[in-house]
Amino acid sequence: MTVQMFLDDAYIRDAEASVIAHTPEGGVVLDASIFYATGGGQPGDSGTLSWTGHKLTIxxxxxxxxxxxxxxxxxxxxxxxxxxxxxxxxxxxDWERRHSLMRVHTALHLLSVVIPLPVSGGSISVGKGRLDFDMPDAPDDKDALERSLNALIELDYVVSQDWISDDELRANPQLVKTMSVMPPMGAGRVRLVRIGNEARQIDLQPCGGTHVARTSEIGRVRLGKIEKKGKQNRRVYLHLDD
Structure with a gap:
């Protein structure tokens, strides 16, 4: 297995590794990677590989x-x-890009707190993202939701991780907020991302993506359009303000 170094430390910007294979399509496989691979609505990381006398743009x-x-x-x-x-x-x-994705991803977790409805989809990109909710009716006050979201961000909650077994997740299905995508299972353990601590836990859900260490690092956000997507779903857009 390629060791996914970002799971333990999303702030590693540079690291050494060894090439263990090439793919038929021309990809490079490393024994350990700081690059997040596309999945869960989050795009893969970009950057460079360097070795003696050479540099390859990824x-x-x-x-x-x-x-x-x-x-x-x-x-x-x-x-x-x-x-x-x-x-x-x-x-x-490409740290600037990665850090923007981290900020957006953590902000979307908080969005699922201020809108406590099942999530039917989502997407993350640089500076913005969106979640699709099982939401038959539009929110009464989008501005109030935005204020609540920014208030949570400003409270500077710690973002941390934990691991549970596949069986523990099956026994606690309420941890899974997404209706359409189940967290990856089969490796024996599942990563949980926690916002807050034992004294005041704001959110806890399975997630393999990259996140900031504290919510204040997200900065201010604003909510964009809320679009109707089918009979039961509404899409809520989120933007970083800087």
């Missing part, structure tokens, strides 16, 4: 389909010579 990171070992592949921005298998490389993130 457009994104993806999960290798049908990989039983859980490997991920770095996808070059354009065709270029790849580092040979066994090469020691330095991986560097």
């Amino acid at each position: 457009a994104t990171c993806v999960k290798i389909k049908d990989s039983k070992d859980g490997h991920t592949a770095l996808v070059p921005a354009e065709p270029a010579p790849l580092p040979a298998i066994g090469t020691r490389v330095t991986q560097s993130l």
Whole structure:
């Protein structure tokens, strides 16, 4: 398995690793990666790979389909010579982009707190994101929701993680807010992202994405359009204010 270093520390911007394989499509597989692979509504990270006398621009990171070992592949921005298998490389993130995605992702978790309804979909991008809710009727006061969301952000809650077993998650289905996508299971354990602490826990849900360490790091946000999507669903857009 490619060790996913970002799961334990989303703030690692540069790290060394070894090339262990190439994909038929021209991707690079490392033994350990700081690049998040596309999934769960969050896009893959971009950045560079460097080794002696060479630098390769990475457009994104993806999960290798049908990989039983859980490997991920770095996808070059354009065709270029790849580092040979066994090469020691330095991986560097496009940090500004990654950090924006982290801020948006944590803000969306808080959005699911101020709108306590089942989530039927979602998407994260640089500076903005959205969640789809099982919401037959539009909110009465969007401005009030926005004020509540920013109030939670300003309270500077700690964002942390924990792990539970697959069986523990099955025994606690209320932890899963998403209606359409179940968290990845089968590896024996599931990662939980917690906002707040034992004294005042605001949110706890399965999530494999990257997040900021404290809610104040999100900064102010604003709610955009609320669109009707089918009979039961409404799409709520969120934007970072800076």
